Amino acid sequence: MIGQAKMALDISAIRRGLRKWYRMHQRDLPWRRTTDPYRIWISEIMLQQTRVAAVIPYYERFLTLFPDVPALASAPEQELLAAWAGLGYYSRARNLQKAARAIVKLPHFPREYEALLELPGVGDYTAAAVASIAFGKPHAVLDGNVLRVLSRMLAEHGDIKSQVVRARLRQVAGTLLDRKRPGEFNQAVMELGATICLPKRPLCPDCPVRPHCQARRQGIENQLPLAGGRSSAAQREKHLLLIEKGGKILLWQRPADSPRLAGFWELPEREQIPGAKMRGQAAGFRHTIVNTTYLVQVQRAVLPAHPPGFRWVDQGSLGSVPISTIAKKALILIAQTAREQP
Ligand code: SF4
Numbered sequence: 001m002i003g004q005a006k007m008a009l010d011i012s013a014i015r016r017g018l019r020k021w022y023r024m025h026q027r028d029l030p031w032r033r034t035t036d037p038y039r040i041w042i043s044e045i046m047l048q049q050t051r052v053a054a055v056i057p058y059y060e061r062f063l064t065l066f067p068d069v070p071a072l073a074s075a076p077e078q079e080l081l082a083a084w085a086g087l088g089y090y091s092r093a094r095n096l097q098k099a100a101r102a103i104v105k106l107p108h109f110p111r112e113y114e115a116l117l118e119l120p121g122v123g124d125y126t127a128a129a130v131a132s133i134a135f136g137k138p139h140a141v142l143d144g145n146v147l148r149v150l151s152r153m154l155a156e157h158g159d160i161k162s163q164v165v166r167a168r169l170r171q172v173a174g175t176l177l178d179r180k181r182p183g184e185f186n187q188a189v190m191e192l193g194a195t196i197c198l199p200k201r202p203l204c205p206d207c208p209v210r211p212h213c214q215a216r217r218q219g220i221e222n223q224l225p226l227a228g229g230r231s232s233a234a235q236r237e238k239h240l241l242l243i244e245k246g247g248k249i250l251l252w253q254r255p256a257d258s259p260r261l262a263g264f265w266e267l268p269e270r271e272q273i274p275g276a277k278m279r280g281q282a283a284g285f286r287h288t289i290v291n292t293t294y295l296v297q298v299q300r301a302v303l304p305a306h307p308p309g310f311r312w313v314d315q316g317s318l319g320s321v322p323i324s325t326i327a328k329k330a331l332i333l334i335a336q337t338a339r340e341q342p
Helices: 004-025 037-047 052-065 069-073 077-084 091-103 113-117 124-135 144-153 163-176 182-195 214-218 315-320 325-340
Strands: 234-242 248-253 277-289 292-302 311-314
Touching: 004 163, 004 182, 037 052, 037 091, 037 124, 052 077, 069 091, 077 091, 113 124, 124 182, 144 163, 144 182, 144 214, 163 182, 234 325, 248 315, 277 325, 292 325, 311 315
Parallel strands: 234 292
Antiparallel strands: 248 311, 277 292
16 A cells, blocks of 8 residues: 555646646547536446447437437437437436436536436436536546556455445545546546556556556556456347338337336247248347347248237338347348348
């Protein structure tokens, strides 16, 4: 652990080094060109569990469709889910709308960490990120990138999944936070974790905090952070049917009270239509959701009669209805295969 007097000296050097590096090397990302709390909030929610490169086109399209809080609050749910389709974790989109409906009743966008925390879908990380980046409030963020950087800088040998270790690193993050520029500091640490202090093989020679990094000094940067209890994904098979007729495709819609993907359209599962006649494999792929990897097989099929509860949907209008990511992936793969065939 860094001694108290040395820590005080190191803090300003670390802040200075990070600030200089971030100003020179930060990626040009659309949500960094604004101080609009609405836009920053949307980006932070989208970036949860989704990579930056995947978020950018969704972010831009979403803001064209719903440019401000009132537009999001009044959006029809089907349009909202269609704009979100592909990003996954749809409860994020529903919570965004619930939060927007709460915000329009307030005199202004919540500025304080505690007020932000009251919004649906906003946890500690998002509240700290929006409060610091949009409003300059001194709250340190603690996400996976920050945990990794700090655990290496301190050569923390505890499990970063444990509450005790997290509490310790949270305290360090709060001590290191540059209170004059909290938003910039938070983004700099996250950027360092995302681009230099990588999970595997960190790029230490390019790191601005290398002189202060205990893990680097001890040559153990590749062994940290420790995170026990990781379980490997379970595997499940999923058999879907592609049933077409006159430019239309047979789909079903998940009910409004479905625990997952409520309101989303899906390809039929083989078990749902026992009378369907198989006409050969159309696609096969893997898809992972949280801890489960689905081995998806899609069969072409025909039907003796229209089954109840299903709907023929025009293939040209598929882009305007919310479709599950698995169904979308299957349809894209099948279309690609059809194009490649002579
Ligand atoms: Fe990470 Fe290496 Fe920088 Fe330490 S020196 S913070 S391990 S990139």
